[in-house]
Amino acid sequence: xxxxxxxxxxxxFGSLQVISDVDLSVEKGEFVVFVGPSxxxxxxxxxxxxxxxxxxxxxxxxxxxxxxxxxPAQRGIAMVFQSYALYPHMSVRKNMAFALETAGxxxxxxxxxxxxxAAILQIQNLLDRKPKxxxxxxxxxxxxxxxxxxxxxIFLFDEPLSNLDxxxxxxxxxxxxKLHRELGATMIYVTHDQVEAMTMADKIxxxxxxxxxxIGAPLDLYNNPANQFVAGFIGSPKMNFLDATLLSSDETGxxxxxxxxxxxxxxxxxxxxxxxxxxxxxxxxxMLSSGDIALGQMEIVLVxxxxxxxxxxxxxxxxxxxxxxxxxxxxxGMGDTVQIFANAARCHLFTGDGRAFxxx
Amino acid sequence: MSExxxxxxxxxxxxxWSGIRKHTMLCCVSLVMLYPLLWMVSSSMKPENEIxxxxxxxxxxxxLSAYKRGWFGLDVSFGRFFLNSLIVSVLSVIGxxxxxxxxxxxxxxxxFPGRHLWFSLMLGTLMLPYHVVLIPQYILFLNLDWxxxxxxxxxxxxxxxxxxxxxxxxxxxxxxxxxxxEAARIDGCSAWRxxxxxxxxxxxxxxxxxxxxxxxxxWDDFFAPxxxxxxxxxxTSQVALRSFIDSTNQSDWGGxxxxxxxAVIPVFVFFxxxxxxxxxxxxxxxxxx
Numbered sequence: 006x007x008x009x010x011x012x013x014x015x016x017x018f019g020s021l022q023v024i025s026d027v028d029l030s031v032e033k034g035e036f037v038v039f040v041g042p043s044x045x046x047x048x049x050x051x052x053x054x055x056x057x058x059x060x061x062x063x064x065x066x067x068x069x070x071x072x073x074x075x076x077p078a079q080r081g082i083a084m085v086f087q088s089y090a091l092y093p094h095m096s097v098r099k100n101m102a103f104a105l106e107t108a109g110x111x112x113x114x115x116x117x118x119x120x121x122x123a124a125i126l127q128i129q130n131l132l133d134r135k136p137k138x139x140x141x142x143x144x145x146x147x148x149x150x151x152x153x154x155x156x157x158x159i160f161l162f163d164e165p166l167s168n169l170d171x172x173x174x175x176x177x178x179x180x181x182x183k184l185h186r187e188l189g190a191t192m193i194y195v196t197h198d199q200v201e202a203m204t205m206a207d208k209i210x211x212x213x214x215x216x217x218x219x220i221g222a223p224l225d226l227y228n229n230p231a232n233q234f235v236a237g238f239i240g241s242p243k244m245n246f247l248d249a250t251l252l253s254s255d256e257t258g259x260x261x262x263x264x265x266x267x268x269x270x271x272x273x274x275x276x277x278x279x280x281x282x283x284x285x286x287x288x289x290x291x292m293l294s295s296g297d298i299a300l301g302q303m304e305i306v307l308v309x310x311x312x313x314x315x316x317x318x319x320x321x322x323x324x325x326x327x328x329x330x331x332x333x334x335x336x337x338g339m340g341d342t343v344q345i346f347a348n349a350a351r352c353h354l355f356t357g358d359g360r361a362f363x364x365x
Numbered sequence: 366m367s368e369x370x371x372x373x374x375x376x377x378x379x380x381x382w383s384g385i386r387k388h389t390m391l392c393c394v395s396l397v398m399l400y401p402l403l404w405m406v407s408s409s410m411k412p413e414n415e416i417x418x419x420x421x422x423x424x425x426x427x428x429l430s431a432y433k434r435g436w437f438g439l440d441v442s443f444g445r446f447f448l449n450s451l452i453v454s455v456l457s458v459i460g461x462x463x464x465x466x467x468x469x470x471x472x473x474x475x476x477f478p479g480r481h482l483w484f485s486l487m488l489g490t491l492m493l494p495y496h497v498v499l500i501p502q503y504i505l506f507l508n509l510d511w512x513x514x515x516x517x518x519x520x521x522x523x524x525x526x527x528x529x530x531x532x533x534x535x536x537x538x539x540x541x542x543x544x545x546x547e548a549a550r551i552d553g554c555s556a557w558r559x560x561x562x563x564x565x566x567x568x569x570x571x572x573x574x575x576x577x578x579x580x581x582x583x584w585d586d587f588f589a590p591x592x593x594x595x596x597x598x599x600x601t602s603q604v605a606l607r608s609f610i611d612s613t614n615q616s617d618w619g620g621x622x623x624x625x626x627x628a629v630i631p632v633f634v635f636f637x638x639x640x641x642x643x644x645x646x647x648x649x650x651x652x653x654x
Contacts, residue, residue, distance in 0.1 A: 055547075055551060056550075056551075057547050057550065057551075076550075077547075077550050077551045078550065078551060078552065078553035078554075082551070083551065084547075084548070084551050086544045086547070086548060087544075088542060088544050090542065090544035090545055090547065090548040092545060092548075092549075092563060093567065094566040094567055103549075103552050103562075104551075104552035104553055107552055107553040107554055107558065108553055151548075151552075155552075
């Protein structure tokens, strides 16, 4: 188990800079998730930590040692790949033992470590099979087992669940979280699935275009997103953003005008800001009754019944679209008109360039 | 539903007559292709006076004396020529498979200065006719005092001189997922160990292909042994077969066809043995693509 520090890490492919000045500190035993849309650089950053990509600038430390130019095998890391990357011609036992044999460990120790990892992952009965004889979930377990036997200081996971079906993904998510608790190891996990990020992480790093947008605990990111991108990325369904006009802003909050109504939102901005803003409301925070602010009437254009809750897609009187998530099974249909309310404390405000107003 | 019926595509009309027509045509074409070979084998069993007088594949009576004549008819036993061919062919297979796979691994996986330039140059050698390099090569081997030994036939094979096999293997290696190399690097493998423990075991189909072609090309090669081998005891079977045809005296066609028929057997056996490896295909089922 070790800590990890990234200091102004940069990655360039020729003249193209894909990772820009990333600073990050991962504590011992922490579960950190890199999340972001495709092409944001999360996998590249992970591969730089693994030593599979050269670092163009900045400093990478594992524990107290600078690791920029250290070979992958000497970094004390183990990596689980999206494609599993099991050696197809070797049995599960051989796959798991391969790194230890390469390191020249004595046979009894190799055997003991493989058996221990197999017991943790409950794959003892699969040890003599070849990868092609395993299901997707079993292969993923073996890939994790291959990482465990090395007893690494840091585990790296590169979208390990994206090839599994939805049910298995949930199951493996729980198992990886459990494994983290049991091993107490430092883990860095890359995903584009914000649900995985929210449910597994101690700390989430949101990336966009090679830059860190925000780092924080899952609920911090959910409750206090630093900007409009993070607010839109974290949370499902996605946060609604409504065009509004800022009328005033002080230490007690801001007043905005939306569809002809003045709404007081308990969020402020240090710098003076005027003009157009975005009012952010999560679908689960918009209500059909009993909120302290009224957003006006919404005409429903689509209803999705999910069983436990219902998603209503509609248009406000000024034409802006809104998604509302109501609990249970709402008896509503297309063309119906409903009144939309929200609690001001759960609303967000963003400047025109996407910065968030702070909660007051 | 029978297994045969299950194989049929839905919506496609299968007619019994079209099947018969198709197979009859395939048999006819196969016969045309096989006729020279069958004629050669049949001629090896015909009495000498029947070889060029009857086009029939069936001899009036079986006469195997041509085999005895062919085997012992030259100054050196034909067993010696087969052995020479075998030595040169097996060493060529080993050399080509080893050296070309190493070169291909380097081109496919390693980063080194001028990689693309070297690869282009290597491919460029494919365009050169053999006859262009023959004289420089001959002078080189003459200076090395290798003429009338197997060395000119074998040593180049250990130096990855066969661009065709390198190209074949590079294409194959490029198809092996790079994540396997990366996983191996994290597992502590050097480039050599990745080649030896990961790439080679996954490359049996292309190695088998290279082995088959290399064996056939070398076994059937007439020109290079003719140029480099002078002493009849060093002749390979292809060069030795030429000895049955005499421009001044009478040629022993029966002996020639008998030994030619025997010369086909090693190639046939080699192909049958290695083609199993070809069809096994690459086992990349440990990867999820």
